[in-house]
Amino acid sequence: MAKPALKAALLSPQRPLGDHPLIVAGPSLGTSTILWNRVASLLGGDYDVVAWDLPGHGVSPAASEGFDVAALADAVVDLVDSIAPGENFHYAGVSLGGAVGLQLGIKHGERLKSLSVQNSGAKIGTPEGWLERAETVRTQGTPVMIQGSAQRWFAPGFMDREPEFSSRLLHALRDADRFSYAFCCEALAAFDVREELGSITVPTQVIAGSLDGVATPAMAEEVAGGITAAGGTATAVTVEGISHLAPAEAPAHVADLMRSLATWAESRRAAK
Numbered sequence: 001m002a003k004p005a006l007k008a009a010l011l012s013p014q015r016p017l018g019d020h021p022l023i024v025a026g027p028s029l030g031t032s033t034i035l036w037n038r039v040a041s042l043l044g045g046d047y048d049v050v051a052w053d054l055p056g057h058g059v060s061p062a063a064s065e066g067f068d069v070a071a072l073a074d075a076v077v078d079l080v081d082s083i084a085p086g087e088n089f090h091y092a093g094v095s096l097g098g099a100v101g102l103q104l105g106i107k108h109g110e111r112l113k114s115l116s117v118q119n120s121g122a123k124i125g126t127p128e129g130w131l132e133r134a135e136t137v138r139t140q141g142t143p144v145m146i147q148g149s150a151q152r153w154f155a156p157g158f159m160d161r162e163p164e165f166s167s168r169l170l171h172a173l174r175d176a177d178r179f180s181y182a183f184c185c186e187a188l189a190a191f192d193v194r195e196e197l198g199s200i201t202v203p204t205q206v207i208a209g210s211l212d213g214v215a216t217p218a219m220a221e222e223v224a225g226g227i228t229a230a231g232g233t234a235t236a237v238t239v240e241g242i243s244h245l246a247p248a249e250a251p252a253h254v255a256d257l258m259r260s261l262a263t264w265a266e267s268r269r270a271a272k
């Protein structure tokens with residue numbers, strides 16, 4: 001599988017990297033680094049926050065061939081090495097970005113200080129569903145997804161309360177490259193790490209939205225359970241009243257959870 005090229009945006013204040021712990025944040029399918037703006041503004045005083053974009057989304061170039069979630073995880077490590085060579089980092093990701101986080105924990109665990117998996121799972125949806133979506137978007141473009149994704153992404157009332165922010169997120173979906181979006185769907189079709197969760201040893205939190213029908217609280221419990229069953233450290237938390245985009249819908253709660261995990265993981269590393 002080809003390793004796609006990823007680009008990222010620094011969401012914390014401009015300053016030399018390295019004086020603060022690094023948080024690397026990953027998007028859900030169809031969104032961009034915008035997803036992390038609010039959490040980054042809450043954490044950016046104490047952490048360097050770098051958010052990456054999926055191929056053909058936001059600032060990342062379109063992919064010309066398919067990739068899997070493992071290749072995305074490899075590309076995230078390359079990205080980190082290009083801005084902070086060899087540095088260990090806290091990782092947070094939503095849905096497909098969370099799947100990349102699980103893959104990082106499995107394959108590149110030595111690089112992670114902590115892992116925050118949000119609105120995600122060890123397997124998301126069905127291969128048939130993703131392959132059908134890939135074909136639809138390849139032939140009709142990403143605008144065909146806007147209505148359905150808006151319903152899945154946001155809890156009822158969010159778009160009325162936050163018209164500008166929700167519209168920016170949906171514009172990222174409209175502007176995404178259709179072929180890259182389809183490749184992402186195919187990567188999700190092939191993604192299933194339920195049998196590999198036990199190899200994740202980095203401290204992990206799994207955040208679910210109580211109204212998320214894509215990545216349910218039960219899926220978050222499954223991830224945390226798979227890690228703890230093998231002796232790892234993981235907790236599952238359900239945030240009430242939100243759907244599929246936790247950092248957009250509940251930024252203060254998510255930032256608090258991420259800060260708690262990162263602080264605890266840093267102090268545990270310092271004590272070793």
Ligand SMILES: O=C(O)CCC(=O)CC(=O)O
Nearest residue numbers: 028029095096149152214
């Ligand atoms: O959000 C993801 O990364 C995968 C799930 C999804 O595509 C949600 C949606 O737009 O239907």
